[in-house]
Structures are given as C-alpha cells and as structure tokens.
Amino acid sequence: MVMDVSEAIKRRRSVRRFRQEEISREILLELIGAARCAPSAANRQPLEFVIVDSEKLKAKVFAQLAWAGYVRPRRDPPAGKRPVAYIIVLINKERALADFDPVDAAAAIENILLAAQGNQIGSCWLGSIKREKIREILEIPDTYKIDSVVALGYPDEQPVMEDCKDENIEYYLDDKDVLHVPKRPLQSITHLNKFGLPID
Ligand SMILES: Cc1cc2nc3c(=O)[nH]c(=O)nc-3n(C[C@H](O)[C@H](O)[C@H](O)COP(=O)(O)O)c2cc1C
The missing domain is CATH 2.20.180 (putative fmn-dependent nitroreductase like fold)
Incomplete structure (x- = not known):
C-alpha cells in the first residue's frame, strides 16, 4: 500500500536495525527516481548516486559509518540487522553551484527517505562517514564530492x-x-x- 505524503513525513524515523530481506533493484531505482524529482538550484542537477547492494561491498561500506552518536554503541546495527542496501549521494563538482550543493543533496535525500517510507522501507541518512575510504572502495573519481550515505532496509525497530x-x-x-x-x-x-x- 502506498502511503499518503503527510503520513510518510510523520512516520519516517531514522532506522538502524533492519530485517535481512532484500530490496529489489526496481525499488532502489524508484528511490533514485524520487531524488531526481527534487528541487535543484538553477536546475543544475549536480547529483549522482551509487547503489551498493553486493554483499562484499556492503560489508566494506558498513565499516566506514558511525551510528547514533548519543547512544553509541547501542544503536550500531549488529550482524544480522545491518542495512541491506545503500545509496551513496555524490556531487559532480563540474556541475555544482558551490554553496548550494549540500542543499541540493539534502532535498534529494529527503525525497529518498520519504519514497522509502512510502514503500515501508526504513532508512538512515549518514553524514559521519569516512569519505576517502568510501571513495577508494567504490572507485569514485576526484571530480565528485561524496555528500552522504543513505542506509536502507525493511525496519526491525520502530x-x-x-x-x-x-x-x-x-x-x-x-x-x-x-x-x-x-x-x-x-x-x-x-x-x-x-x-x-x-x-x-
Ligand atoms: C545531515 C545528517 C547527517 C546524519 N548523520 C548521521 C550519522 O552519521 N549516523 C546516524 O546514525 N544518524 C545520522 N543522521 C540521522 C539523525 O541522527 C536523525 O535524523 C535525528 O536523530 C532525528 O531522528 P529522525 O530522523 O528519526 O527524525 C543524520 C541526519 C542528517 C540530517
């Protein structure tokens, strides 16, 4: 069932424990489709996205994230409850409008989180990330800034x-x-x- 927008806004919470049920590529692409609809300063659209859903890469990305600082380490997702996919949000520096890039990224990320919520998928926006390690792991060129990581999975906490x-x-x-x-x-x-x- 698709959720009404204000319901999705109210119900969305950052989730840090996930059931190990795969999210289809179709849905992952739908989430990026939602990001693509977001407002963009001067409509420059500097954002690109990396889907990470391979077991090997997910484990490597997970090691570069920091979870729930106020209750650390009690909301570090334990083995068996980790995200089942990630979307890495990139800013193409050649298309960017300096001060506005993180704002564009934030608008797009919120669309991803709400589209996920609309599909009963939990998410966590992560900004405390080891960007240079992630760059190496995913072979991201220097012409791109790594803005954020969005962790995804069907929620195992409310x-x-x-x-x-x-x-x-x-x-x-x-x-x-x-x-x-x-x-x-x-x-x-x-x-x-x-x-x-x-x-x-
Ligand atoms: C820019 C940004 C960076 C964030 N980085 C992290 C992070 O690195 N790790 C984490 O566990 N949560 C992170 N969060 C999630 C916040 O902790 C969360 O949004 C906040 O506690 C409010 O909870 P809610 O999302 O359920 O409303 C981030 C959120 C934003 C907007």
Whole structure:
C-alpha cells in the first residue's frame, strides 16, 4: 500500500536495525527516481548516486559509518540487522553551484527517505562517514564530492517521536530498547507574523 505524503513525513524515523530481506533493484531505482524529482538550484542537477547492494561491498561500506552518536554503541546495527542496501549521494563538482550543493543533496535525500517510507522501507541518512575510504572502495573519481550515505532496509525497530522536554534534543533508548526521538514543539519554533509572537 502506498502511503499518503503527510503520513510518510510523520512516520519516517531514522532506522538502524533492519530485517535481512532484500530490496529489489526496481525499488532502489524508484528511490533514485524520487531524488531526481527534487528541487535543484538553477536546475543544475549536480547529483549522482551509487547503489551498493553486493554483499562484499556492503560489508566494506558498513565499516566506514558511525551510528547514533548519543547512544553509541547501542544503536550500531549488529550482524544480522545491518542495512541491506545503500545509496551513496555524490556531487559532480563540474556541475555544482558551490554553496548550494549540500542543499541540493539534502532535498534529494529527503525525497529518498520519504519514497522509502512510502514503500515501508526504513532508512538512515549518514553524514559521519569516512569519505576517502568510501571513495577508494567504490572507485569514485576526484571530480565528485561524496555528500552522504543513505542506509536502507525493511525496519526491525520502530523509533518513536515525541515533543522534547526542556529543549533536550538528545535521542535516547528506554528500558525496552525503544529509541525515542525528541522534536522541538511547534510553539518553540514558530513565530506568528513578528518574531517572538507566540502561536497561542
Ligand atoms: C545531515 C545528517 C547527517 C546524519 N548523520 C548521521 C550519522 O552519521 N549516523 C546516524 O546514525 N544518524 C545520522 N543522521 C540521522 C539523525 O541522527 C536523525 O535524523 C535525528 O536523530 C532525528 O531522528 P529522525 O530522523 O528519526 O527524525 C543524520 C541526519 C542528517 C540530517
């Protein structure tokens, strides 16, 4: 069943434990198709993507990632729960518009995460990555910047989102090993007409 967009936005959480069920190439291409639809500064479209779904390369890429800093190492995916595919997001420097590249990448990545959610696939956007090692492993030329890695797989955990208390934004694990993700409430982040005027 395909999920409604606002439902997908609300339900998407970063997932760090995955069932070992393969994601078809067709779906992986659908996710890149979603990235391709994203807004792009001056429509320069500097992004390219590497799908990694071979066992050997997945293991090598996994070793270059850092997971869930606030609860480390308790959300490092253990063997048997690791991502079943990755999409590596690249910026072609020859097409890029300097300051806007990471913004283009972010818009495209969010489309990937939401398209994944719409297919009941869990994802985690990873920016704490060993870029030079990944470059070597995947033979990525120097004319490309490595922006991010998106880890993918059918979820084996269901993190929950909640309003944060006292502006504490650190996600945490409860005694049932459920990950809680605090988000700043609407009242804290929204100003009505003039800065400082509350919404209620
Ligand atoms: C630019 C960026 C980099 C991130 N890098 C990592 C990372 O290296 N490792 C990780 O486990 N999560 C990473 N995340 C995921 C965040 O930890 C996560 O989005 C945040 O805790 C909020 O949780 P949510 O995605 O479930 O809303 C990253 C997210 C963004 C936007």
